Amino acid sequence: xxxxxxxxxxxxxxxxxxxxxxxxxxxxxxxxxxxxxxxxxxxxxxxxxxxxxxxxxxxxxxxxxxxxxxxxxxxxxxxxxxxxxxxxxxxxxxxxxxxxxxxxxxxxxxxxxxxxxxxxxxxxx
Numbered sequence: 001x002x003x004x005x006x007x008x009x010x011x012x013x014x015x016x017x018x019x020x021x022x023x024x025x026x027x028x029x030x031x032x033x034x035x036x037x038x039x040x041x042x043x044x045x046x047x048x049x050x051x052x053x054x055x056x057x058x059x060x061x062x063x064x065x066x067x068x069x070x071x072x073x074x075x076x077x078x079x080x081x082x083x084x085x086x087x088x089x090x091x092x093x094x095x096x097x098x099x100x101x102x103x104x105x106x107x108x109x110x111x112x113x114x115x116x117x118x119x120x121x122x123x124x125x
Contacts, residue, residue, distance in 0.1 A: 021036075045123075
C-alpha cells in the first residue's frame, strides 16, 4: 500500500514538479524531473488505492491556474475515469493554446492516446 500524503504535501509536490518541468525546457535538470515524475506516480497509485481521497485531491488540484499541473491532473482524471468531460476540455484547451508550448504537445498526445485506446495508462506494470 502506498503511503498517503496530505493534500498540502500533494499540492507542494505538483507545484515543485511544474516549476522543475518549466526549467527543464530551458536546459534544466532532467534527473530531478524524473525523480518528481516517480513521486507523481506514487501519488497516482495512492489515488487508485483510495479513490475517495484521490478524487478529493484531484478536485483541489483542478483549481490550479498552472498549465503544467492542470495537464498532469487532467491525464490522471482520464486514467481514473473521473471527471472525464472536464479533463478532455482542459486538455483540448491546453492543446489548442499557442502559449502553452510543450504542454500543448503533451495534451495532444494524451487526448490522442485516450481516444485511440479508450483509456489512459499512467504507468505500466
